[in-house]
Amino acid sequence: MSDAMMAPRAKVEEKLFQNRYLVDAGRPHIKVKAHTVPSPSLMAMTTLCPAGCYTQTESGQVEVAADGCLECGTCRIVTRKTGEIEWNYPRGGFGVLYKFG
Ligand code: SF4
Numbered sequence: 001m002s003d004a005m006m007a008p009r010a011k012v013e014e015k016l017f018q019n020r021y022l023v024d025a026g027r028p029h030i031k032v033k034a035h036t037v038p039s040p041s042l043m044a045m046t047t048l049c050p051a052g053c054y055t056q057t058e059s060g061q062v063e064v065a066a067d068g069c070l071e072c073g074t075c076r077i078v079t080r081k082t083g084e085i086e087w088n089y090p091r092g093g094f095g096v097l098y099k100f101g
Contacts, residue, residue: 016050016051016070018099019070019096019097019098019099020096020097020099021067021068021069021095021096021097022093022094022095022097023067023094024090024091024094024095027090027091027094028064028066029066029069029087029088029089029090029091029094029095030053030064030066030069030075030085030086030087030088031064031085031086032061032062032063032064032084032085033083033084033085033086035061035062035084036060036061037060038056038060038061038062038084039079039082039084041078041079041081041082041084042054042062042078042079042082042084042085043056043062044078045062045064045074045075045078045079046062048074048075048078049074049075050070050072050074051068051069051070052068053065053066053067053068053069053075054075064085068096069095069096070096071089071090071095071096073087075087
């Protein structure tokens with residue numbers, strides 16, 4: 001077995017911790033549209049988002065805090081048919097700063 005195969009591997013969480021995020025204050029690149037009851041697709045984002053950006057409020061709505069968003073696009077795809085979110089890339093120079101590609 002080669003040395004590369006024997007080297008300890010970093011966990012995904014450890015790699016993600018190396019990323020940095022530059023917040024564009026007052027200009028979130030993802031917004032959840034006003035709703036009373038979230039669709040199952042929007043609700044699913046509270047567990048699917050790899051950055052934990054989606055949470056459910058005490059009154060049952062789903063909200064997003066885009067700080068830390070990895071720009072993976074999962075929420076954009078999952079809610080594509082319901083149209084419950086507005087999704088754009090952050091402005092140039094803002095958003096996630098990857099260290100591992
Ligand atoms: S793009 Fe990915 S990381 Fe960003 S909020 Fe959506 S699911 Fe979460």
